[in-house]
Amino acid sequence: MAGAINPHSFSDSLVILGAAGLVIPGFARFRISPVIGFILVGLAVGPAGLGSLVGQYPWLYHVTISDQEAIAPFAELGIILLLFSIGLELSFRRLWTMRTQVFGVGAAELIGSALFIGLGLYLLGQPWTGAVGLGLALSLSSTALVLPMVGTQGAVGRSAFSMLLFEDLALVPIIFMLGALAPSIAAGPDGAWKNLVDTLVRGGITITVMLVLGRFILPHIFSQAARTKSPEVFLAASLLVVIVSSLATSLAGLSPIVGALLAGLLIAETEYHGEVEVMTAPFKGLALGVFLITVGMSLDIRVILANWQGLLLAVVGVVIVKTLVTALLLYLSGARRGVALEVGVLMSSPSETTLIVLGTAAAAQLILPSTAAFWQIVTAIGLTITPLLARLGHDFARMLEMATGDDPPSAHEESSEPAAVVIGFGRVGRMVCDLLKQHNQRFVAVESDPDTVAEARRNGYPILFGDVSRPEMLDKLRLGHARALILTMDDPVLSVRVTKRVRGWVPDLPIIARARDAEHAAQLYRAGASDAVPETLESSLQLAETALVDLGVAMGPVIASIHQKREDLREGIKEAASMEQAPKLRRLKADETP
Incomplete structure (x- = not known):
């Protein structure tokens, strides 16, 4: 049919x-x-x-999956979305501050590892061209696995990220260089080098155009998507930017992951980057899972058992060489011994991009197909044991720091987190932020209305665009590092839900919430709020304060009595909330009416 x-x-x-x-x-x-x-x-x-x-x-x-090639495009999409999410965590300012680590330690790590691995393979009988190709391939580390485990913050995360970023940028020149070493063009490699230069020029022009256009176009695209209040439209806009950017760099001859990383960097400069990251996270995780399944498919137990001794020596040799080179370079650059060791072990296994470089070296006839197949199995085994290596590296680093007396990471090594998170930037939220600023208290506001966010940004407020009704957005705020959470939105149901969720996983965080009335305040207290401020109660107190002052009562006693009355009413609400006494709540609510 x-x-x-x-x-x-x-x-x-x-x-x-x-x-x-x-x-x-x-x-x-x-x-x-x-x-x-x-x-x-x-x-x-x-x-x-x-x-x-x-x-x-x-x-x-x-x-089962009998055709590995059928799901390869989904695996490539997973890598693209991963690099896009990495770009979202960056900014051009942060990238500039990391330039020494990226092009200093990162370059030295790649070249040093490739040199020692290639030299070892050359001494074992590999031709020098094949040794170069294998050395460069095996010196790469897994961006797809390392960064989700350690992130890009902290001493370990920043060091690993700087080296991984250089490796991703160096992937295209590596592939073209291996093509230039191919025996088929050994008599005239000038053409291959000319192609490399042409590609880099085209890529540079493409990246420049994307940077210029992205600065002006992306804020308008996401602003219009946000105004629709439709998560589907926002998600479609996000994926469209990723795909178009990846296609643009691919057409220029560069890797699509360069375009994905650049798209993330551009969106990171807008107020919508938090919401974009939340929306695309499920797709990234699923696509990365597909990639890892394809890695597992490249393993054959029968081949592994038949060659287990050679494979074991190869895996151990690569891990040891890369650990020593990386740890030594980081230690010489000023990193603590524990950090240098942890990053060295973490970066010691080969990468998903190793498979790409191995395929290029085999296609260029620098290595035999059987040699490429052997090292592909080594790479798959290395990817499989990466989480175990990360655990071992972390444990060994802690043991080393305890044995040598190294100080633990200080607070300034971590990224600067806001002292207070203010959710809602309407009339009440803006006033709260103004007073926080007046008293030199660091804060960040979160608002779901794009027009309000744009205006606040123009006025210099630190504000993010995001919808806190989505649990993933709350998780992105990293409230475990904040000093307080202040809820100012005029949505009683949402404020109770947010309070309950946050209190469940951050038990010690002060939560100060705006309440409509005493009954709503009692619900917030039951949900876990530290303090709830009913609007009707405050308006009654302000009216009473103004009346007493106009009647000639001295300001000092008036303020003292107002504070005492506020404290009494608040304690009454808390008591009623804990005992769930509805009649008492009704009396308190009646007392609030001016």
């Missing part, structure tokens, strides 16, 4: 979504990284696993 849906076309989707639904919660229950789970799923259901038995048991077709 024409147009009928083929159920077999959904088998790969069934496996991927089933893996995501089982692996992530299952491994999280045992506090194990889902990275290992996805790779093991790829190993089990891939062409070298159960997929090889489809001919004997056709029903396995529905729970």
Whole structure:
């Protein structure tokens, strides 16, 4: 029947979504990284696993993936979205401050690791061109796995990120250089080098155009998307920017991950970057899971068992060389010994981009296909053990710091977090922020109305665009590092829900909430608010204060009596909230009426 849906076309989707639904919660229950789970799923259901038995048991077709190439585009999308999210956490100002780490330590780490690995392979009999290709490939570290584990903040995160960023930028020149070393053009490599220069020029022009246009166009695009109040439109705009940017750099001859990183950087300069990151996070996680499944598919247990000694030596050799080079460079650059060791171990395994460079070296005939296949298995094993290496590196670093007496990271090493988070920037929120600023208290405001955010930014207020009704947006605010949470929005239901959620995972955070009346204040106290301020109560007190002063009562006694009355009413509301005494609440509510 024409147009009928083929159920077999959904088998790969069934496996991927089933893996995501089982692996992530299952491994999280045992506090194990889902990275290992996805790779093991790829190993089990891939062409070298159960997929090889489809001919004997056709029903396995529905729970296995027999065509690895069919899901490769989704894996590439996962890497693109990962680099996009990294760009969102950056800004051009921060990137400029990191220039010494990126182009200093980052470059030295890549070149040093490639030099020692390549030299070792050359001494073992590999031709010098193949040694160069393998050295560069194996010196790369996994952006896809390392950054989600350590982030880009703190001493470890910043050091790892600076080196990974240089590696991502160096990927295109590496690929072109390997092409220039190909035996097929050994007699005349000038053409390959000319192509490299042309690509870099085209890429530079493309990036410049994107920077200029992005500064002017992106704020308008996201402003219009935000005004629709539709999450679907906002998500579509975000994905459109990522895809267009990646296509632009691809057409210029650069890697699409460069365009994704640049798109994230440009959006990070707007007030919408927090909401964009929240909206795209689920897609990034799922697509990254697909990539890890493809890594698992490249493993064949039979081949591993037949060559386990050589594979073990190769994995251990690469890990040791990269750990020593990275740790030594970081220590010489001024990092603490514990940090240098942790980052060295963390960066010691090969990368997903290693597979790309290995394929390029094999296509350029610098290495034999069998050699490329061997090191692809080494790379897949290295990716699988990356979470274990991260755990070991962290533990060894703590032991080293305790043994040598190194001081723990000081507060100034972490990123500057706001002292207070003010949710809502309407009439009340603006007044709260003005007083915080007047008393030199650091704060950041969060508002869901794009026009209000734009106006506040023009007036110099530190404000983010975001919808706190989405739990992911609350998580992005990192309230565990804040000194206080101040809720000023005029939405009783949302304020109670936010209070309850935040109190559940930040038990010691002061939460000061705006309440409509005494009954709403009691609900906020039951939800976990530290203080709730009913508007009707405050208006009554202000009216009484003004009347007493106009009647000639001295200001001092008036202020003292107002403070005492406020405290009595507040304690009454708290008591009623704890005892849930509705009649008392009604009396208090009646007392508030002017």
